[in-house]
Amino acid sequence: MPRTLLPGQSSRVLIVDPASGESRCVFESDSVLVEAPNWTADGVSLVLNADGLLWRLPVDGHDLAEIPMPGVPEINNDHVLTPDGLAVVVSAKDGHLYEVPLDERTPRRITRDHPVGRGYKNYLHGVSPDGSTLSVIVGHRPRPSDPESAWQTDVALVDLATGEASFVTSDASADDGAEFTPDGRWLWFNTERFTSEPGHAQLARVRVDGSDLSRVVESVSVDWFPHPAPDGRSVAYLSYEAGTLGHPENRDVVLRILPLDEAGDPEPHGVRDLLRLFGGQGTLNVNGWAPDSTRFACVEYPVAD
Numbered sequence: 001m002p003r004t005l006l007p008g009q010s011s012r013v014l015i016v017d018p019a020s021g022e023s024r025c026v027f028e029s030d031s032v033l034v035e036a037p038n039w040t041a042d043g044v045s046l047v048l049n050a051d052g053l054l055w056r057l058p059v060d061g062h063d064l065a066e067i068p069m070p071g072v073p074e075i076n077n078d079h080v081l082t083p084d085g086l087a088v089v090v091s092a093k094d095g096h097l098y099e100v101p102l103d104e105r106t107p108r109r110i111t112r113d114h115p116v117g118r119g120y121k122n123y124l125h126g127v128s129p130d131g132s133t134l135s136v137i138v139g140h141r142p143r144p145s146d147p148e149s150a151w152q153t154d155v156a157l158v159d160l161a162t163g164e165a166s167f168v169t170s171d172a173s174a175d176d177g178a179e180f181t182p183d184g185r186w187l188w189f190n191t192e193r194f195t196s197e198p199g200h201a202q203l204a205r206v207r208v209d210g211s212d213l214s215r216v217v218e219s220v221s222v223d224w225f226p227h228p229a230p231d232g233r234s235v236a237y238l239s240y241e242a243g244t245l246g247h248p249e250n251r252d253v254v255l256r257i258l259p260l261d262e263a264g265d266p267e268p269h270g271v272r273d274l275l276r277l278f279g280g281q282g283t284l285n286v287n288g289w290a291p292d293s294t295r296f297a298c299v300e301y302p303v304a305d
Contacts, residue, residue, distance in 0.1 A: 002052040002074065003249065003282070005033045008304040011282075013037060013046065013057065014275075015295050018234065018257055021274040026061040034064070035282030036077035037297035039290045041085025046288075046297050049077050054090060054100065072098045072107050077285045078123045082160075083131045089160075095121040097134065097158065110134070112163045119151075122158070125225075125286065126179035126187075134158040135178040135187055138165065142172075155189055157208065168210045176201070176247070177225040179287060181232065181264060184208070188216075188226040188235060199245035203237060203258070205266075217258060217268045225284050231293040232264050236274075238284045249281035255298060278302050 005011065011034045013027040026046075027034070034055070037046040046057045047067070052074030054067040067088070069075070075098075078091035088100045089110065097110040114120040119141050126135035138156045143149040155168040155178040169175055173193035180187060187208060190201040194215045203226050206213040217223065221239040224247045228235050235258040240251055255277070259270040277283070277300040288297040 002050070003033055003035075005030065005301070006250070006303060009301055010304075011035075012300050012302065013048070014277075014298050014300060015059065016255070016275060016298060017294070018229075018236065018274065018296060023275060026059060027057055027064070032064070033282070033301070034299060036079065036285040037288045037299065038079065038081050038088070038286055039288060039297060040081060041083070041291060043291050047079065047081060047088055048299075049075055049079060049090075052093075054079065054088060067100065067102065068104050069098070069100050069107055072100065076123075077282055078125060080124055080127050080134075080286055082127055083129055089124055089127065089134060091122060091124045095119075097122050097124055097136070099160070110160060110163050111158065111165070123176075125177050125189075127160070128180050129182060129184045132160055134160055135180055136165070137176050137178060137189075138167070155187060155206070168206060168208065169213075174201070177285075179227060180208075181205075181228050182230055183232065183264065186264070188228055190224050190226065190237075194218075199243070201247075203235075216266045217271060219271075221254070223256075225286075226258070227284070227287040227289060227296070228260075229289050229293040229296075230291055232260060233293070234259050235266070236284065236289070236296055238280070240280065247281055247285075250278065250301065250303075251280040252276065252278060253280050253283060255284065 010030040014023040016023045034048045034050040055064040073092040073094045075090045100107045121139040123137040141149045175191045178189040203216040222244040224238045226237040239254045255275040259267045279300045
């Protein structure tokens with residue numbers, strides 16, 4: 001079942017200035033829980049999910065309009081637009097990825113059938129700049145003979161045309177949120193591989209061939225979902241309090257900005273707190289940067305006193 005609002009809660013879509021931290025609300029509802037805004041290529045609309053469906057929201061704040069997805073099962077909040085702006089790739093709760101054309105042509109399933117006994121699930125987080133490859137977190141059971149074995153999450157690349165997957169990481173460390181840099185050479189993601197403290201996700205990057213994996217920021221907070229800006233000069237991400245497990249909803253969180261130098265390398269001592277809000281799951285799961293990198297979109301979920 002799709003997630004719903006708590007009594008007295010609302011979902012508010014914010015457009016944030018990454019320089020000042022100032023924000024403005026472009027949509028608010030006490031009945032519909034919207035999540036994870038992407039920005040369309042023309043810069044005039046956002047694409048979000050709500051109630052297991054996909055929706056378009058003009059940035060000037062009119063009503064939601066449903067994006068048809070005939071034949072696609074209920075989706076979650078992992079969805080990304082293709083670079084040409086003609087389609088949205090969505091993660092459905094059947095574990096597969098689907099390409100949804102915005103001109104209302106028939107959607108198609110991208111990912112291949114799941115290996116027997118492995119229980120694969122695919123969670124989309126990025127598309128390469130040339131539109132050919134998806135960056136995906138693949139959840140699976142590493143021991144097919146043991147259906148009760150713990151889930152493993154790894155960074156993978158999926159060919160958009162064929163659905164063929166190749167793994168960038170493959171180990172017991174929990175990974176999530178893998179996303180391409182604008183030049184297509186690196187993947188940013190969050191991972192628990194750098195600490196023995198359960199749930200202590202930290203930001204990392206790795207080359208698309210799996211080499212040069214490194215921790216980017218060392219922090220006491222639990223850091224999730226790094227989103228490189230289209231201009232390659234900064235990364236927005238979400239921070240939870242120390243000790244948080246996973247990326248739960250309804251928590252006090254901080255949106256942060258990590259500056260990058262001209263070569264796209266991180267400047268970890270320049271991290272800035274941008275905005276504090278009540279949210280978490282659904283706030284910043286996917287890349288919400290505007291095409292010109294001057295704004296990004298997120299969602300907060302305040303509860304009335």
